[in-house]
Amino acid sequence: MKFFFHIGRYFLMIKYTFTKFTKWSVLKKLIFQEIDDLILGSIGIVAFMSFLIGGVVAIQTALAIENPFLPGNLIGFATRQSVILEFAPTLISIIMAGKVGSFITSSIGTMRVTEQIDALEVMGINSFNYLIFPKIISLLLYPFLITLAMFLGILGGYVASVYAGFSTSFDFIQGIQLDFQVFHIVYTYSKTMLFAFVLATIPAYHGFYMRGGALEVGKASNISFVWTSSVIIILNFIVTQLLLA
Amino acid sequence: MITVNNISKSFDNIKIINDVSAVFDKGKTNLIIGQSGSGKTVLMKCLLGLLDIDHGEILYNGKKFDKDNISTISHLRKQIGMVFQGSALFDSMSVLENIIFPLRMFSDNTDSEMINRAKEVINRVDLKDVDNKFPSEISGGMRKRVAIARAIVLNPKYLFCDEPNSGLDPKTAIIIDKLIKEITIEYDITTVINTHDMNSVMEIGDKIIFLVEGKKIWEGTNTEILDTDDQMINDFVYSSELFKKVKLAQKKN
Ligand SMILES: Nc1ncnc2c1ncn2[C@@H]1O[C@H](COP(=O)(O)OP(=O)(O)OP(=O)(O)O)[C@@H](O)[C@H]1O
Ligand SMILES: [Mg+2]
Numbered sequence: 001m002k003f004f005f006h007i008g009r010y011f012l013m014i015k016y017t018f019t020k021f022t023k024w025s026v027l028k029k030l031i032f033q034e035i036d037d038l039i040l041g042s043i044g045i046v047a048f049m050s051f052l053i054g055g056v057v058a059i060q061t062a063l064a065i066e067n068p069f070l071p072g073n074l075i076g077f078a079t080r081q082s083v084i085l086e087f088a089p090t091l092i093s094i095i096m097a098g099k100v101g102s103f104i105t106s107s108i109g110t111m112r113v114t115e116q117i118d119a120l121e122v123m124g125i126n127s128f129n130y131l132i133f134p135k136i137i138s139l140l141l142y143p144f145l146i147t148l149a150m151f152l153g154i155l156g157g158y159v160a161s162v163y164a165g166f167s168t169s170f171d172f173i174q175g176i177q178l179d180f181q182v183f184h185i186v187y188t189y190s191k192t193m194l195f196a197f198v199l200a201t202i203p204a205y206h207g208f209y210m211r212g213g214a215l216e217v218g219k220a221s222n223i224s225f226v227w228t229s230s231v232i233i234i235l236n237f238i239v240t241q242l243l244l245a
Numbered sequence: 246m247i248t249v250n251n252i253s254k255s256f257d258n259i260k261i262i263n264d265v266s267a268v269f270d271k272g273k274t275n276l277i278i279g280q281s282g283s284g285k286t287v288l289m290k291c292l293l294g295l296l297d298i299d300h301g302e303i304l305y306n307g308k309k310f311d312k313d314n315i316s317t318i319s320h321l322r323k324q325i326g327m328v329f330q331g332s333a334l335f336d337s338m339s340v341l342e343n344i345i346f347p348l349r350m351f352s353d354n355t356d357s358e359m360i361n362r363a364k365e366v367i368n369r370v371d372l373k374d375v376d377n378k379f380p381s382e383i384s385g386g387m388r389k390r391v392a393i394a395r396a397i398v399l400n401p402k403y404l405f406c407d408e409p410n411s412g413l414d415p416k417t418a419i420i421i422d423k424l425i426k427e428i429t430i431e432y433d434i435t436t437v438i439n440t441h442d443m444n445s446v447m448e449i450g451d452k453i454i455f456l457v458e459g460k461k462i463w464e465g466t467n468t469e470i471l472d473t474d475d476q477m478i479n480d481f482v483y484s485s486e487l488f489k490k491v492k493l494a495q496k497k498n
Pocket of ligand 2: 285286287330407408439
């Protein structure tokens, strides 16, 4: 029962977020602030992680197919597929659930426990719109991060396999270009957008409706991470079933 | 003037506010007093519509306070200022930005007009050299002043203060109390203050409502409260040695 209560309240929160808009001049500033915090602030970790993960994927693939009868471009092909379809959108989103998600929960949660949200409400400001809408809008730029992750992931794979001697540069690049399907791009960016929405709203929900003090803010961030990453995994499964299977 | 008729509020089936009726007068500092946990903050949040009441009604100047009537409520909200128990300043903004915030939201003033108005209220609450500091960089007493400045920047008709002097030394506490009282008279506004501090009660208790476990058990003025025979009030008033001595001295005269 509790579960349905939360689901209902979550969707109500989203409805409130898109009603009674804050003054545009104020909202604009908030959006730029969020882009800075959520997107630009994540470039470093996303770049670092995706490059190394791409490298590992390429090496693993190379070790798994050490068979002279398989074509040499297979490593590049497999790396591209895994990075674009899975590692960039899904794994990076899980990492972002930890980074961006807990930031959102703790910043909104702190505002809740220190009555800053009440202060907004007393002034007649729709705190849902004021706090959550700019986060959702700034995460419209999330595909930019994922594209970066794809690019660096494949680059990482290239560097690892060519320099470790698993593949030649020519073979790897040929592998990347092999059998390219536009629908895979549609699939991967669809789920990226879905994850972006989840990343903005589920942590916001946990911050918004938390109770207690500073200690509870920490707990709320934990619970928020568990939920956000679980929902991402579940949605990933559903979307893959629907679009690819 | 704010009129409260028979309001009740429960959390998880426990009545926190129990059938409270009261009138808060214009141009006066109206106090809600009671022990910690007696429901003062909850009552104030009900008055402000931050919590939904289960029963009863709240009237602002004779008009029903209806949270869901968008047009009347947003008009009324601009006439309400609130000083929260922990000041509730926006900690991502400087002191000046905090005070300008309501203006930015609800006025069409230019930046320089807003800054001028903010400077006016900053002077009014006797703040100096803190404009560009952040809330975490100033003392508790200063934070209260900033919160008061933010609450009055739009010239409210109603001012709410939840324990405005908690956590302050006795001298600063009285200065803050007096400031609120002066502002109340100066702008002729309806001020409601939560407190459990007897000094405040004596200093600014124009009208007092006494809460015990969410029930109003007494109302009167700061002169009347010393003379009442009610046991519960006496326990509250004379819990401090100082006031016991005052009472003894009065009896001797
Ligand atoms: N959101 C809530 N959910 C459940 N119970 C609550 C909630 N808010 C307050 N209470 C309960 O209501 C009672 C009154 O709390 P309130 O904060 O109004 O006390 P108070 O008189 O303001 O005390 P203090 O002087 O310490 O601020 C407390 O027992 C508290 O546990
Ligand atoms: Mg309180």
